[in-house]
Amino acid sequence: xxxxxxxxxxxxxxxxxxxxxxxxxxxxxxxxxxxxxxxxxxxxxxxxxxxxxxxxxxxxxxxxxxxxxxxxxxxxxxxxxxxxxxxxxxxxxxxxxxxxxxxxxxxxxxxxxxxxxxxxxxxxxxxxxxxxxxxxxxxxxxxxxxxxxxxxxxxxxxxxxxxxxxxxxxxxxxxxxxxxxxxxxxxxxxxxxxxxxxxxxxxxxxxxxxxxxxxxxxxxxxxxxxxxxxxxxxxxxxxxxxxxxxxxxxxxxxxxxxxxxxxxxxxxxxxxxxxxxxxxxxxxxxxxxxxxxxxxxxxxxxxxxxxxxxxxxxxxxxxxxxxxxxxxxxxxxxxxxxxxxxxxxxxxxxxxxxxxxxxxxxxxxxxxxxxxxxxxxxxxxxxxxxxxxxxxxxxxxxxxxxxxxxxxxxxxxxxxxxxxxxxxxxxxxxxxxxxxxxxxxxxxxxxxxxxxxxxxxxxxxxxxxxxxxxxxxxxxxxxxxxxxxxxxxxxxxxxxxxxxxxxxxxxxxxxxxxxxxxxxxxx
Numbered sequence: 001x002x003x004x005x006x007x008x009x010x011x012x013x014x015x016x017x018x019x020x021x022x023x024x025x026x027x028x029x030x031x032x033x034x035x036x037x038x039x040x041x042x043x044x045x046x047x048x049x050x051x052x053x054x055x056x057x058x059x060x061x062x063x064x065x066x067x068x069x070x071x072x073x074x075x076x077x078x079x080x081x082x083x084x085x086x087x088x089x090x091x092x093x094x095x096x097x098x099x100x101x102x103x104x105x106x107x108x109x110x111x112x113x114x115x116x117x118x119x120x121x122x123x124x125x126x127x128x129x130x131x132x133x134x135x136x137x138x139x140x141x142x143x144x145x146x147x148x149x150x151x152x153x154x155x156x157x158x159x160x161x162x163x164x165x166x167x168x169x170x171x172x173x174x175x176x177x178x179x180x181x182x183x184x185x186x187x188x189x190x191x192x193x194x195x196x197x198x199x200x201x202x203x204x205x206x207x208x209x210x211x212x213x214x215x216x217x218x219x220x221x222x223x224x225x226x227x228x229x230x231x232x233x234x235x236x237x238x239x240x241x242x243x244x245x246x247x248x249x250x251x252x253x254x255x256x257x258x259x260x261x262x263x264x265x266x267x268x269x270x271x272x273x274x275x276x277x278x279x280x281x282x283x284x285x286x287x288x289x290x291x292x293x294x295x296x297x298x299x300x301x302x303x304x305x306x307x308x309x310x311x312x313x314x315x316x317x318x319x320x321x322x323x324x325x326x327x328x329x330x331x332x333x334x335x336x337x338x339x340x341x342x343x344x345x346x347x348x349x350x351x352x353x354x355x356x357x358x359x360x361x362x363x364x365x366x367x368x369x370x371x372x373x374x375x376x377x378x379x380x381x382x383x384x385x386x387x388x389x390x391x392x393x394x395x396x397x398x399x400x401x402x403x404x405x406x407x408x409x410x411x412x413x414x415x416x417x418x419x420x421x422x423x424x425x426x427x428x429x430x431x432x433x434x435x436x437x438x439x440x441x442x443x444x445x446x447x448x449x450x451x452x453x454x455x456x457x458x459x460x461x462x463x464x465x466x467x468x469x470x471x472x473x474x475x476x477x478x479x480x481x482x483x484x485x486x487x488x489x490x491x492x493x494x495x496x497x498x499x500x501x502x503x504x505x506x507x508x509x510x511x512x513x514x515x516x517x518x519x520x521x522x523x
Contacts (some may be wrong), residue, residue, distance in 0.1 A: 033417055081104070083338070106329060147163045150321070151174065175299065180265060181264065210373075330345075346390055402442055417502065
């Protein structure tokens with residue numbers, strides 16, 4: 001079921017057909033990473049290429065005589081999902097369906113996060129979220145010359161850059177009460193790696209993050225269980241942090257306007273407490289520094305065509321752009337009881353004490369284990385902590401509830417490369433729903449989930465509150481999924497496994513291997 005559609009096109013087509021892409025809107029991924037394993041993408045992979053690729057994928061993949069496109073109900077908005085006996089009842093705006101098994105995959109984030117401000121109802125300038133930036137006239141309209149952008153992450157940075165290049169007068173506001181500016185990594189690569197994302201997608205890079213996920217090798221025990229090893233870890237992360245900051249020259253860049261130093265990230269790179277991304281443009285800092293005044297302040301209110309800051313500064317603006325991201329998925333089509341039963345995020349007050357207390361005890365015990373194994377996580381730097389107002393995900397492997405083997409949730413672990421993550425999770429979920437997995441006991445799975453929650457909160461601070469961040473551990477997580485299914489075709493030789501960036505084509509043999517293992521059929 002796909003809720004959003006436009007003249008027969010799925011959501012990714014909206015990037016082009018509704019104008020949500022723009023000249024400065026580029027992918028952060030390199031060739032071979034943002035695609036699926038059984039169909040390579042035409043080069044170069046620009047936005048239009050990505051759209052066309054996904055559209056073609058729907059039509060070129062047919063099973064039992066039906067294409068993937070024919071199986072999608074466009075414009076179907078799900079209103080409720082509930083278990084009725086041994087069937088799931090899905091009620092939507094157009095019809096209702098009953099099914100014995102169901103997969104939920106509506107994404108980590110559901111809707112635009114547009115902050116509410118005092119005075120926004122009488123504000124005389126348009127307020128535009130990043131979602132609608134591409135279809136707006138901001139870049140072309142002479143009447144929208146003075147632009148104010150709010151937000152500290154990659155989306156805000158992209159809009160700031162695009163507006164400067166379009167000749168606009170730009171102010172950038174990042175709230176002081178948040179996690180601060182995001183880390184914006186250099187597009188330049190090192191050695192055989194084209195950029196930081198390629199390097200970060202290797203397994204050897206994953207060993208530099210303290211985690212229970214992945215093989216317990218002598219190398220990882222050395223890194224986090226000895227003083228010399230910790231010195232290596234600190235040297236690598238401190239070096240990357242220093243290099244990123246020095247490339248921007250926050251305090252010394254020539255011709256920088258006042259406030260440029262406000263773009264310095266607050267927490268070290270290692271902790272990933274805020275947002276960030278890869279800079280697509282080599283001239284990003286040279287473009288921003290002399291042309292954009294950066295304010296690290298909270299907005300108190302909006303008035304007429306002014307953005308009013310806590311210091312008393314009033315910024316005259318023709319348009320307010322919100323690079324403020326997305327709201328986490330709320331699963332509002334489930335009842336509160338089902339949210340609790342299935343282990344999905346829900347308000348703490350909605351959960352009975354007999355459920356909360358055992359989970360709290362398990363997470364507290366797991367936290368002690370985390371700190372015993374990884375003392376480096378015991379003393380995070382001073383930072384703004386953005387607490388969650390819900391419980392974390394309590395799904396085994398981020399996919400399966402503990403007490404219902406007829407439903408699976410895909411795409412709710414932040415694994416960095418969602419293309420690769422989607423394939424591996426889909427394979428695991430297929431084996432799970434088909435009854436082809438020998439899972440640990442419920443008690444063992446509970447302890448695994450509790451450890452994931454405790455570790456994630458320690459490792460990723462604000463970004464770890466929901467227990468679903470695996471930014472540097474994604475390769476090992478996906479390896480473990482496939483290991484539980486008993487698949488090995490994605491693995492290569494020793495050097496390839498550890499030092500080669502993870503590409504989509506690495507997974508190309510998994511479908512046939514799965515079919516041979518569980519059915520002996522290839523059609």
